[in-house]
Amino acid sequence: MGFTFTATQPDAHKIEVPFFEDARAQTAPFYASNKSIEVAQREVRDYLGKLKAEMVMFIEGEFTDGTATRYGYEIRFSYQGAQGLIRVAGLPMRRANPQKKKKVLVQALLNVREWVKAAITGSTFSPGMSPLVGFLLVPGNQNQTLQEWIVEKQDLPNLNPASESRLLDDGELKW
Numbered sequence: 001m002g003f004t005f006t007a008t009q010p011d012a013h014k015i016e017v018p019f020f021e022d023a024r025a026q027t028a029p030f031y032a033s034n035k036s037i038e039v040a041q042r043e044v045r046d047y048l049g050k051l052k053a054e055m056v057m058f059i060e061g062e063f064t065d066g067t068a069t070r071y072g073y074e075i076r077f078s079y080q081g082a083q084g085l086i087r088v089a090g091l092p093m094r095r096a097n098p099q100k101k102k103k104v105l106v107q108a109l110l111n112v113r114e115w116v117k118a119a120i121t122g123s124t125f126s127p128g129m130s131p132l133v134g135f136l137l138v139p140g141n142q143n144q145t146l147q148e149w150i151v152e153k154q155d156l157p158n159l160n161p162a163s164e165s166r167l168l169d170d171g172e173l174k175w
Contacts, residue, residue, distance in 0.1 A: 017091060017092065018091060019091060019092055019093060019094050020090070020091040020092065020093045020094075020100065020103070020104050020107075021093065021094050021095075023091055023107075028091060028107065029107075029110070029111065029114070030106070030107045030110040030111060031091075031103070031107050033103070033106050033107060033110055035106050035110070036106070037102060037105055037106055037109070040105075040106045040109035040110055040113070041058050041109060043109075043110070043113045044056070044058075044075065044109050044112050044113045044116065047113055047116040047117055047120065048075075048077060048116055048132075050116075050120050051079075051116065051119060051120060051123065051131060051132055052079060052080070052132075053077040053078065053079050053084065053132060054077065054078045054079070055076075055077060055078045056075065056076070056077045057075070057076045057077070058073050058074075058075055058109075059073060059074040059075075059076065060072075060073055060105070061073070061074065063087070063089040068092035069092065070089040070090055070091065070092050070104075071089075071090050071096075071101055071104055071105055071108075072087065072088045072089040072090045072105070072108050073087070073088050073105070073108065073109070074086075074087055075087075075088065075112065077132075079132045079133075079135075079136060082136045082137070083136065083137045083142070084132055084135040084136045084137060084145070085135055085137055085143070085145055086112060086135050088108045088109070088111065088112050089108065090104035090105055090107060090108035091104055091107065091108075116131075119131035119132075133146065134146050134147035135147070
């Protein structure tokens with residue numbers, strides 16, 4: 001016999017995500033941007049490059065949590081021979097259309113750009129800081145980042161990069 005537990009107190013750590021139609025600059029910046037997806041991707045790629053990320057790829061997709069679908073990206077990259085992954089989900093929409101979806105995707109990318117810019121500033125004032133390390137994939141798992149592993153397992157995985165080559169003979173990154 002199984003039971004389902006439902007907490008009577010809301011999760012104090014959960015951040016309420018507004019619908020795109022309700023977004024305002026104080027909680028969801030860049031909702032009114034008119035940049036193209038290509039320009040926003042280029043800006044993210046350029047800033048990731050300043051952190052020494054290489055081979056940056058944007059994979060568009062959908063994130064679902066059972067209540068809403070959110071369009072966004074998996075941003076895959078290489079960092080010092082290891083593979084990395086940044087996931088970003090745009091705001092959910094009450095009623096999707098192609099123009100609104102474009103704005104949601106641009107907004108998500110521009111927020112990543114700002115995170116990366118802040119990481120560059122952090123690296124400037126904190127020598128030796130490696131802001132991309134938390135986004136590196138756990139060896140042997142192509143979809144779980146180091147920070148996800150730590151939160152889930154409350155432990156550190158074996159991070160010995162010498163045990164597994166992540167580059168193919170021709171220099172291409174294997175995913």
